[in-house]
Amino acid sequence: MFGYIIRRILFALPIAIGVSIVCFSLVYLAPGDPLQTVLPPDATAETIAIVKHEYGFDRPVPVQYAIWLWHVVQGDFGRSIASRRPVTLEVFGSLANTAMLALFAVPVAFATGFAMGAIAGCYPGRILDRIVTGAAVIGVSLPNYWLGLVLVIVFAVEYMVLPASGMGKSGSAAFSLWRWSDAQFLVLPVVTLTMIPIGIIARTTRAAVAEVRSQEFVTTLRAMGLGEGAVIRHVLKNASPQVLAVMGLQFGYLMGGSILVETVFTWPGSGFLLNKAIINRDIPVLQGTILALSLVFVATNLVVDLLQATLDPRIRRA
Amino acid sequence: MSDQAILSAPGAAAEYDSAPATKVRGYWQSVAYRLSHDWITLIFGAVVLVIILIAVFAPLLAPFDPYAQSIVGRLKPMGWRGHPLGTDELGRDMLSRLIYGGRISLIMGLAPVAIAVMIGGTLGVIGGFAGKVANTAIMRTMDVFYAFPSILLAVAISGAMGGGIFNGIISLSLVFIPAMCRVAETATSQVKNLDYIEAARASGAGTFAIIRHHVLGNVLGPVFIYASSLVSVSILLASGLSFLGLGVQPPEPDWGLMLSTLRQSIYVDPLGCAMPGIAIFITSICFNLVSDGVRAAMDVRI
């Protein structure tokens, strides 16, 4: 197991480096002089000279990358063009808010999706299966930001039972989960966020359960006189590694993919920050946020793989 | 079985093998047969066809000019002065914009997938067929792009390059290429070591001829199935980009962009705000269901 952990980490490392290269190149994808894209338009000649030297814009690109990476490992992503604040501060503040959404969305989505998929997979072809399958297709076909808007229309505009957007009066710093006046702001974004993962997890679970059920050992279990409940427990246990893998991916998507939902609800998370960065053409913030989010995604995948290996010893040897 | 039995077996070389003739039917024919008996796929396929036709014949179908603004007729309800679905926040006819919007949304849904099939598919076949070094180089590069959540990668690239349909298509293509490449690579390396490929090599065929005649036929199926499932994803992502102000730019009619601009008027005209989303949803679910049907029809061992 230990060897597997080491190998898996060694495998994730080059990917993390690759991810950092992609993020680094974003500055070059932006039209115009890369130096201009990381500086405010009104920067003085002096600032330009300092930044140019400090970030090596007068050196070859690989050297620039090395310098940039060196700054990044020290937690320096540069300064935001819009707010002039260090990007690191902006990113970590918003990341915490995104994580809060994800932490609520994950249990809801995973439990609901898994339950739906398990039911459908255990009774393939029956009416429950049809309903679940249909609901799952709807879940993955819905533009979730639109669903967010509809929920706002219904619950905030028509019935006025829930707030439409933002984090409430207390703001990000004083937000408390234990006060309904604050926590109510979480409800609509979390519900919206769970839609796609529920659909995907339900589909995966259904397929995994149906596949396991078709395997020989299930027949053997039945032949041994095991009750249907025990058989289902066995089936679910055998289907779980596959489902877990998809859940891990979905967690990553919830962290990294909430940009649309956060924009709809003006939830001050990383996605919203990204949206602001796009509007302001604030490339350093864009770069920093994307790097942070994708590293979270890489790390999640790593953890999921290790979890999977603990569940299923066969994986360790592969 | 004794040697005698073999010796006394009839010489069959001169005779015609007379097994009962089965009906001659190719792979694609059997796929078509199965599809023709799957009424859900047929119905939703028909809806897809209608959506495509509406997009193609938009100029004939749209009752108004989708760009024509009116200061007096803003955010009017359904049926107002002959506007079947009312008007938007600049007084433009909603139905006409929805009809024209289908054009851009379909292009944004199909073009990136097509590009990804070509580039990613080619890379995957090369990676699957080439030696270990080339394979590692290609697949590890793909892994890097795989390490981004798809919407994030699309946002990153278009965010850096700036808005516009063209940049949107490029960034979505980049999102799909790695996955496409993996599918093609897996399919290729599965057939690569089969006996008939070896036999083809033994008859002196070059790599290119083998790929063209023996590999592509087996790779296209999985690639096509996967691509069909990506169309809906691509439509959703593209409208998401437009919603964020990337991708399609005003005043073009695009469903995602319409959602974004109508959002400002959500308190005034909730229904109008919901309409472009319904269009996206219907298109996306139809493509999804058709893709599921095609997968079921094609995913059969022969």
Place this chain on the structure above:
Amino acid sequence: MSAALDIKPYVDVRDRGGSAQPMLIVRDLKRHFRVKGAGKGAVVRAVDGISFTLFKGETLGVVGESGCGKSTLARVLLHLVEPDSGELVFDGDAVAAPDGISVAELRRQVQMVFQDSYSSLNPRMPVQDSVAFGPMVNGRSKSESRRLAQEILIKVGLRPDLFGPRYPHELSGGQKQRVNIARALAMNPRMVILDEAVSALDKSVEAQVLNLLRELKRTLNLTYLFISHDLNVVRYISDRVLVMYLGQVVELGPASLVFSEARHPYTQALLGSRLSMDARQRVDAPPLVGDPPSPINPPSGCRFRTRCPNAEGVCEAKMPELGAWDGRDSHVAACHMQDPASGHSKAGLH
């Protein structure tokens, strides 16, 4: 019969060495595979120093248990798998040597028929296209290749109008194997390697295909290397037989002699474990027990000693040599009991 295929002996322009020149000479051929997870530097000695001669117009049968390296040998002969070392001489020309014959040219003259499996024919191609593929990539026009394919389908006993347009899954195992044979013959080869070509077939179909192969060999003047794990089949079709064990040749000789007076204990054991209804053919030898040892770390000395009833100290210490053979009639075995000077207590008793 087409002009292209109607080649009489001695007028084949490709026959450079004459009938006395062997079709194929194999010297000390080796191919090891690196394996993962079996320690550092572990290799499977799939083909480990094989030498033999294949004469023109004969059928040399190759037998051995599954996993002893028969398929690897076949693939190495065609350079489908590169040999690690050893020499291949085809009709007097060294293969892949600067002054010899190129691999591409070798593949034009030597063809291979694989075991009928789900993967022996492209499932997405009508079988006539599979047959026409070889000629087509070798520069013939599409229509010409098609026509050739139809002629050859007739030769293997399949009506081209009925079977040509079919896909592999619409054919029976025997029919598929006829197509596989047709595909090899479409290249107009001089030599054909048949790797378990009839092993997956029902017995009655197997007999039909074997007879077809005999017939084709006669009319097309072919030379066969016939690989099988089935002794009965090998006996039926072969002129000479080569017995393999763990990547090496243990016995080589005329089929009648190998089957009636097997010299190697392994061959004797193989014959002993064979089911034969004919009492006269039963061999009085203990049948083979157990699985062959791992080809990754084969036993020292004689590889068969771990399963041999006659194993002695010398068998562990020294690897027996196959000995010299000089023609179609030589019968040799790599066993210390064959060599009076080896020091084995039963040496020379045979």
